[in-house]
Amino acid sequence: MSLTNFAFKEEYKRLENLGDKLSEIESLIDWKPFRPIIAEMYINKTEFGGRPNVDEIVMLKMLVLQQWHGLSDPELERQATDRISFRKFLGFPAKIPDHTTVWAFRERISQAGKEDEIWNEMQRQLNKKGLKIKQGMIQDATFIHADPGHANLDTPRGNEAKTRRCKDGTWTKKASKSHFGYKLHTIEDTEYDLIRRYRTTTASVHDSQVDLSEEGEVVYRDRGYFGAISKGYDATMQRGVRGHPIGIRDKMRNKRISRKRAKGERPYAVIKNVFTSGFVRVTTLARVNVKMAITAFSYNLYQLRTIRRKSLG
Numbered sequence: 001m002s003l004t005n006f007a008f009k010e011e012y013k014r015l016e017n018l019g020d021k022l023s024e025i026e027s028l029i030d031w032k033p034f035r036p037i038i039a040e041m042y043i044n045k046t047e048f049g050g051r052p053n054v055d056e057i058v059m060l061k062m063l064v065l066q067q068w069h070g071l072s073d074p075e076l077e078r079q080a081t082d083r084i085s086f087r088k089f090l091g092f093p094a095k096i097p098d099h100t101t102v103w104a105f106r107e108r109i110s111q112a113g114k115e116d117e118i119w120n121e122m123q124r125q126l127n128k129k130g131l132k133i134k135q136g137m138i139q140d141a142t143f144i145h146a147d148p149g150h151a152n153l154d155t156p157r158g159n160e161a162k163t164r165r166c167k168d169g170t171w172t173k174k175a176s177k178s179h180f181g182y183k184l185h186t187i188e189d190t191e192y193d194l195i196r197r198y199r200t201t202t203a204s205v206h207d208s209q210v211d212l213s214e215e216g217e218v219v220y221r222d223r224g225y226f227g228a229i230s231k232g233y234d235a236t237m238q239r240g241v242r243g244h245p246i247g248i249r250d251k252m253r254n255k256r257i258s259r260k261r262a263k264g265e266r267p268y269a270v271i272k273n274v275f276t277s278g279f280v281r282v283t284t285l286a287r288v289n290v291k292m293a294i295t296a297f298s299y300n301l302y303q304l305r306t307i308r309r310k311s312l313g
Contacts, residue, residue, distance in 0.1 A: 021305070022065075022089040028304040029125050031057050034118060041112045054097045058090050059105045060118070062097055065089065067291070067298045070276030073099035110286045115293035122297055123196065131192050131307075136218035137232065138264035139187040139225070141207045142272070143174075144200075144288065145279045146181035168285040170204035179203050181280065184292050186267060187212035187219070193266055194303055195296045200289040220260045235260070267299050274302070 038056035065086055066076045077099040080086045090096075097105070109115055126132075146166035169181040185199040185207070197212045206224070213219035213232030221230070223239040230236070237257050238250040246254075272278035277295050280288050 020085050020088070022085050024308075025301050025305050026061075026089050028301060028308065029122070031060070033121050033125075034060055037114060037117045037121060038109075041108050041114060054095065054101060055091075055093065058093050059097060059102075061090050062102055063106060063294045064298050064301070066102070067277050067295045068275050068302075070279075072281060073102045076102060106282075106287070106290055110290045115290050119198075119293050119297065122300060126194060126300070126304075131194060133189045133196060133217065134191055136190045136220060136235070136260065137187045137196070137213060138190060138220045138261050139185070139210075139212050140222065140261070140264045140268070141183045141185040141210070142268040142278075143179045143203055144182040144184050144292065145179065146283075146288075147281070148180040166280075167283045168202060168288075170202040172204040182285070182288050182292075183207075184268075184271075184295070185210045185212060186296065188264065188267060190220070190260060190263065192303070192307060193263055194300050195267055198292060198296045200285065200292045202285060220257050220264070222258075222261060237261075267296075267303075270299055270302055271295055275299075 035056045038060060062076060062080065065071070065080065066073075069076075069079065071079060077096065080090065080096045087093075087096075109118075146169040148166065148169065148171070166181060171178060171180050173179070181203050183201050183203055183205060185201065186195045187197045188195050199210055199212060201210065208225045208228035211228065211230055213230050215231050217232035218235050219230050219232040221228075221234075221236040223237045225236045226239045228236070235257055237254045238246050240246045275295065275298065277291075280291055282288055282291060
């Protein structure tokens with residue numbers, strides 16, 4: 001152990017006595033199985049090139065720290081250099097990755113399509129802990145905002161967009177309020193409040209166009225999904241149509257579904273209010289998807305801590 005690391009660990013003991021949330025969360029999953037998933041991106045015979053300069057798990061944890069704290073790449077580098085709790089979570093690495101390394105790592109995940117494998121490994125570990133889907137699922141969606149630049153709503157985007165502003169984001173309106181950027185669609189279980197599946201789309205994609213349910217599951221959805229087909233057992237709230245208002249039985253059913261769905265807002269409350277990760281600075285849908293994969297991954301770690309605390313009374 002270097003003298004510097006020894007000094008860091010001695011200093012960290014003071015923080016540990018005060019309580020360190022990151023230390024609690026770090027031990028909730030086994031990080032080792034993520035190493036070969038990430039290492040595959042660096043095999044020399046592939047188009048992605050050679051080994052990374054920084055340990056794979058350190059890089060993954062850097063992305064988790066970024067989403068937990070809503071940090072830009074440069075700010076992540078500064079915070080990881082400055083904060084001892086960050087260094088401890090990373091395992092006191094000899095070198096903190098700089099912001100360009102973080103950007104390149106995230107880009108490599110996107111190009112290699114590794115976000116799905118990382119996500120699936122998280123789900124495998126949840127199931128291994130006995131946190132399997134048992135009762136039902138709640139599907140919902142939330143806006144993830146991006147920078148539209150100074151363009152009007154009808155200005156062409158895509159490859160015509162400048163680098164500074166989002167290339168793939170779209171405009172939409174909800175309750176007379178305009179939103180620009182993307183949507184994070186999630187489905188969570190009703191027992192443990194863990195996100196089980198996610199999908200990232202542009203903001204203009206209607207919630208009803210995305211079905212994250214699977215056969216055999218009861219899926220609770222709000223009125224926005226009315227009329228949309230579900231692979232699971234459909235528990236979607238009813239809404240009236242012109243000339244055909246809903247009756248008392250449907251109103252009572254809606255109330256029951258609404259009570260079940262109430263917990264569905266928790267992931268978004270954590271992501272936006274605790275993580276402050278409801279805004280993205282990256283410019284394409286593929287890059288946003290990696291961000292949302294890590295965001296949902298990070299939320300599940302956060303929720304695992306809540307579950308463990310409840311089990312301890």
